[in-house]
Amino acid sequence: MLRTDVSPGLALPIQLSPPEDLLQLVTPEGVRREDPVYDPVVADVDDERLVGLYADMVVVRRFDTEATALQRQGQLGLWPPLLGQEAAQIGSARALRTDDFVFTSYRENGVAYCRGASPTDLMRVWRGTALAGWDPRTIGMATPQVMIGAQTLHATGYALGCVKDGVDSAVVAYFGDGATSKGDVHEAMVFAASFQAPVIFFCQNNQWAISEPVGLQAQRPIADRAPGMGIPSIRVDGNDVLAVLAATRVALDRARTGGGPTFIEAVTYRMGPHTTSDDPTRYVDPAVKAEWAAKDPIARLERLLKDRGALSDERAAEIAQTADAFATQMREGCYGLPDPEPLSVFDHVFVEPTAPLERQRSQYGAYLDMFEGGEH
Template identity: 60%
Template sequence: MTMTHTLTPTADVDTDIDDVARLIDSDGSRVDDAELERWVTDVDASMLRDLYRDMMLVRRIDTEGVALQRQGQLGLWAPCQGQEATQIGTARALRPDDFAFPSYRETGVCHVRGAQPQDFVLAWRGEVHSTYDPYAINTATPQIIIGAQTLHAVGYAMGIQRDGTDQVAATYFGDGASSQGDVNEAMVFASSFGAPAIFVCSNNQWAISEPVAVQAKFPIAGRAPGFGIPSMRVDGNDVLACLAAMRWATDRARRGDGPSFIEAVTYRIGPHTTSDDPTRYRDKDEVEFWRRRDPIARVEALLRSEGAFDDEFAASVADAADRLGAAVRSAALGAVTRPAIEVLDDVYAEPHTGIDEERAWFQAYLDGFEGEEDAR
């Protein structure tokens, strides 16, 4: 499936949702899309409940992260509320041996890949450089530098080619990052070498305070074909559509047909990060417009219509969310800050003279503060 819609200028951020492929409408009703549906024919009520549970757990992690930052326990947090369907749907289409390259907002991707409660908070708390071992869950460290992870993913994908396996590399970035040179350069390399790389653009309508309609006059999915990369534009608040799109992309990659591009049209309900005040640049009516298209609520509505959502299931999900939320809080509140000198540990896998020099300089600096506590 390639992008076939007419490329017309994008509308305002609060109405640009019609020209997308979807399988679940905002009210929870099923949408007839044969091309998309063929990729999710195996998804029954049980699998749909699993996707719902995943999204609920991710929302709970996100809620705890915001609360912990507001309480001074974390230095920063990048909320993902509203984007759960994009993250869960696409990540669930990956195999364990595939490699994911997320940005700083892909809490759901990290959850699906196997990140543990402490992995979501210790880096944001400043206790460690990175929490999980990337090779333990085949997921790179969340990237702060905008768009850099796309180059990393394509490089890894080119390595996959040389290994002769059928793995794929999937990279996640936002609409703002799509304007970065790194993303465009990554697409050049991916296309030129036919690398098994998948670009997932979470178009959440805002690059901090810059609306997508200002930086992208046409749908972002339209850029990829210019690089020779087939693309698909889907409803990013529809977990089934996101699952289907990623299966389409992974199938192409595993068959040796090269890279694919997915634009998931979604919305960032919260601030860009907890240091941001979105009320200064967004209208509350716009936010409410998107709240009514909540990705979790629409799956619940669909499950209820099929008789697959009852009080027992709701209670089990709520209990799992409570336990996960408690574990995330415990990981943050129970963290023990290491001596400052240890910030230089684990920077390199092997001894390095440059680090030795930095360590000596930093230790001398720290020694200059000795006795200050006693003086106070």
């Protein structure tokens, strides 16, 4: 059952419940469920705002599909698809203020879209033309972290900096279920709890740590780990964009009002491969995948909106056109990225150049000079 220990700010139940007990405001069938605790949190989200969230998810799914196609066509070195996880990313990202800061893994391209990354920005790293896709200070989002779980430490440190600066900005660290077995994540949570850092640990439990099912590493719901560290937590239907928005708003309010960290487990499903180098057909049960396909985040919101008469065929077509336009800009931006100068790989390694780094640069330059033309 739920224990409702409440920190300053909005009430958030500490989750100590069975795995099937999730916060859900919109069912897979598109039915709006009433919730006396969370309904007031999203009372301002009218049908027009729901259409906006729907449009976000449609755009993100479209450009994610386009990026996968670009990789298959040899235009990107790799791509980490987010198919099926649109609601978890859009619902949480749209709850943020511009002065909040985000630390992610490599899959949160939907979050990057919400934070203001351009179509071309999303391509740079995966085409191999830049070490980062955007200026973190411009959009309030760090560059993606490939080292599993390391971003939770960065987020906790940044959150403590917000406290020392006297601002009420909040920080969100995104990671997957697999990352919760990493020491970095647990160390970050202990540190955040000890110092009441205004950080949200947002776990997208997509059921797979590459090919390892979540049941092998978590004998209880992942959200149950956090209360043991003194961090309130909640499990939310990660395919329900409205429920994710509500849960994130509550956690943000707690962070801004001195209540410290919150752990959110968004239970969703990775419908595609871990990355485009992965073959999920080797380990995914088609029947289980079909069950999750019936819980699709876009389809359920579309059903709700159409039942309410809030989404006409004409409006849906306009949204699809917007999504196509974004994907086209992404493809054109990808093609237009110039190849970097070979020696630029040594730029920005350290704030100040070091003797070993300069020696490596010189040696690599001499190696390049051996080839025809001798230019680098």
